[in-house]
Amino acid sequence: MLGLAGAGALGAAAGGAVAMEVFDGALPAQANDPGAAVPFYGGHQAGIITPAQDRLHFVAFDVITDKKAELVELLQKWTAAAARMTQGRDAGAIGAVNGVPEAAPDDTGEALGLPPSGLTLTIGFGPTLFRTAEGKDRFGIADKRPAALADLPKFAKDALQPEISGGDICVQACAHDPQIAVHAVRNLARIGFGVVSVRWSQLGFGRTSSTSVTQQTARNLFGFKDGTANLKAEEPKLLDEQLWVAGGDGPDWMTGGSYMVTRKIRMLIETWDRTSLAEQEAIIGRNKGEGAALGSAKEFDEPNFDATGSDGAPAIARDAHVRLAHQQFNNGARLLRRGYNFVDGSDGLGRLNAGLFFIAYQRDPRKQFVAIQTRLSRQDALNEYIRHVSSGLFACPPGVSGADDYWGRALFV
Amino acid sequence: MLGLAGAGALGAAAGGAVAMEVFDGALPAQANDPGAAVPFYGGHQAGIITPAQDRLHFVAFDVITDKKAELVELLQKWTAAAARMTQGRDAGAIGAVNGVPEAAPDDTGEALGLPPSGLTLTIGFGPTLFRTAEGKDRFGIADKRPAALADLPKFAKDALQPEISGGDICVQACAHDPQIAVHAVRNLARIGFGVVSVRWSQLGFGRTSSTSVTQQTARNLFGFKDGTANLKAEEPKLLDEQLWVAGGDGPDWMTGGSYMVTRKIRMLIETWDRTSLAEQEAIIGRNKGEGAALGSAKEFDEPNFDATGSDGAPAIARDAHVRLAHQQFNNGARLLRRGYNFVDGSDGLGRLNAGLFFIAYQRDPRKQFVAIQTRLSRQDALNEYIRHVSSGLFACPPGVSGADDYWGRALFV
Numbered sequence A, B: 001m002l003g004l005a006g007a008g009a010l011g012a013a014a015g016g017a018v019a020m021e022v023f024d025g026a027l028p029a030q031a032n033d034p035g036a037a038v039p040f041y042g043g044h045q046a047g048i049i050t051p052a053q054d055r056l057h058f059v060a061f062d063v064i065t066d067k068k069a070e071l072v073e074l075l076q077k078w079t080a081a082a083a084r085m086t087q088g089r090d091a092g093a094i095g096a097v098n099g100v101p102e103a104a105p106d107d108t109g110e111a112l113g114l115p116p117s118g119l120t121l122t123i124g125f126g127p128t129l130f131r132t133a134e135g136k137d138r139f140g141i142a143d144k145r146p147a148a149l150a151d152l153p154k155f156a157k158d159a160l161q162p163e164i165s166g167g168d169i170c171v172q173a174c175a176h177d178p179q180i181a182v183h184a185v186r187n188l189a190r191i192g193f194g195v196v197s198v199r200w201s202q203l204g205f206g207r208t209s210s211t212s213v214t215q216q217t218a219r220n221l222f223g224f225k226d227g228t229a230n231l232k233a234e235e236p237k238l239l240d241e242q243l244w245v246a247g248g249d250g251p252d253w254m255t256g257g258s259y260m261v262t263r264k265i266r267m268l269i270e271t272w273d274r275t276s277l278a279e280q281e282a283i284i285g286r287n288k289g290e291g292a293a294l295g296s297a298k299e300f301d302e303p304n305f306d307a308t309g310s311d312g313a314p315a316i317a318r319d320a321h322v323r324l325a326h327q328q329f330n331n332g333a334r335l336l337r338r339g340y341n342f343v344d345g346s347d348g349l350g351r352l353n354a355g356l357f358f359i360a361y362q363r364d365p366r367k368q369f370v371a372i373q374t375r376l377s378r379q380d381a382l383n384e385y386i387r388h389v390s391s392g393l394f395a396c397p398p399g400v401s402g403a404d405d406y407w408g409r410a411l412f413v
């Protein structure tokens, strides 16, 4: 029934992927024990439909070598370290072997004694890895760039800062303990010394989205429940249609992968805080306490966009965020949102520098994020209270199948 | 036995304070349930000897009014909001009373449904509240400025950024859930609109210090256990001697209070990560795995500064951090450290902007922090790997005794 162009046909193609070893995210372990490990190997990368962990450290790297062999070697080392760290082991020894402490440690030590804490490490490749802004095919992979990894257009009101946007490779580290997420990113950076350089990095202190029906909906810094109408891990059919790249969608190396869009969205919380509750609810299109769509009673009731209030006006305003973002007005397009709240100190003008680090996964950004954000950027009542200051687009390959596989192997062989 | 000048006499004077209602920090509740509330009212402010919570949001405000009455009114409102929020209640209603949603909400909503999570809010008054840099006695309290609140001297190698240093009033918000700490600071800022303005703010994602024997020692971003030789909540005699301001120490309004020093210390972690384990351990003076002083076996063994290795050199080097910081070489001075790890993205030079947000409480900064840091800033082997980029000094008044009292009342009446 969804109007996502080609969803029917692609849904059928995606059916083939069901035969793959599908990563199913260790839901039960996570739900019961925030210290537990999430499996690293699988058909899909962990950290996408894994129930959103509480904390984030996101990093974007520039590749500073021109040698493909060095890059591939790094991806192999990174994969091995990620397989270790996600299972609660160190990236390497904290001292050199045999107690001869003359070498720099292979692990930085700050996670010693801590449990795995649900750590997931999810890698993505940016457009500039395939071809530089100057058009150079750096690693002989330009012809493998998926059409779906088309540079995002400039949206209305974009206020992007290039120095905290883009990147050749990203890693999303999520965990229930921020020390674990920071430790993982820091050790990947350490291992990558001389091959990659940190371009930008972002801490998220609290998850906004839930990605599983086992999770309670969390709140963003506007005080609203966020993630109610999200894609959830328990809807495999929808995920095949909307989230996972299917065979035939583009180059084979992305089959079973997904595309990630990141947007750092500054919230003008001081302005928001002086807005009345009624106004806030009208802007979002849901009420604040329960999180129900206006005109509905319960959080998970389907919004009724045709309902009108006593004054004859639509219960959910024409410029309300949830109306404009809803699949009904976006050709059936949906997203798996996986964002985090952030506070980066203050802005020098007496205000907290706070907002939402928006992360969304999807099968094709052109039909999903770009379509929705084009509409939102023009009409969303929320725009008065937010500024998009950073943007990222990454192709996240399928999962690593085992110890002899590595992140992105199919792209480089 | 301690050489802290006057410690004996002051210790006796401090004995009087024992009769005060001593805040004892809800140790058992905290240890068993990170969601539990910490009592707000008491002889001392909570958040000092309270077992260090996992997360921090620290904020420094500039007072932008000249009217004492407005400042006092704000302190009253803040105290009431703090009493509510620390007990897991909202700062106010999320909608206007009687369901008439025309007013801006009195609570911003992002903590709805979350437990108190050990939230403590600790207030401090900076030197500039008493007299501006231009020498103006803004609120008629200049003669109540304690001598112990003397501006910190400039230390060797200081690289302080004024825009993230100082402040008229600070609030340290600690909690086990960062959303709770952020919510508290944000609502205090909202309530303070027009009277104060956020000067700077800092998130700390992980505690470094333990302040209670019930806590395991955590690790800083150099991978070392931090807080081993800290003052602990269970040593009331030492706390009277080293931590709490006694009657006779200075103006009465500070009796039962404590002085807080903050230092944002950038760690050059990429450089550190390329240093050998032996070198790292020599710099700190403790080993990395166990946290034992060099030459000792166990974390809590007293360091032996006279021990020598097989080469005849001191086991704990002359420029090792723990030697230089130890009371034995600082006239008996100790500190209650309560710092947090931070990562503020990256620095534009390919490195993580990470470090330690150092917080220390003490009875007299002139004899304690200043004495120790003078030595450290000149000789500490650690200096090659760190930069002090922000500094704060605050007088934290005693606790609020009940609903008719407020933060700093004795200073303003």
Ligand code: HEM
Binding pocket: A220, A222, A224, A225, A226, A227, A228, A229, A230, A263, A265, A267, A284, A286, A303, A321, A322, A325, A326, A327, A334, A335, A356, A358, A369, A372, A373, A376, A386
């Ligand atoms: C700071 C910026 C944003 C805030 C505060 C925000 C907040 C919210 C809230 C409160 C909801 C309702 C609860 C829910 O279903 O999750 C929602 C829904 C949604 N948002 Fe956002 N959002 C922001 C940015 C974006 C962006 C940039 C996009 C994509 C371009 C987006 C896409 C969606 C979608 C698809 C829904 C579900 C709509 C539905 O199907 O009902 N949001 N958002």
Ligand code: HEM
Binding pocket: B220, B222, B224, B225, B226, B227, B228, B229, B230, B263, B265, B267, B284, B286, B303, B321, B322, B325, B326, B327, B334, B335, B356, B358, B369, B372, B373, B376, B382, B386
């Ligand atoms: C990034 C900077 C710093 C790092 C990485 C650091 C690290 C450490 C470590 C690993 C220890 C040993 C374990 C322990 O007893 O806690 C320690 C002890 C200590 N540090 Fe620091 N520290 C730093 C800055 C400071 C500063 C600025 C001061 C005060 C001016 C200070 C005062 C102390 C004291 C008093 C001790 C206990 C020494 C003893 O009695 O054994 N530290 N520090």
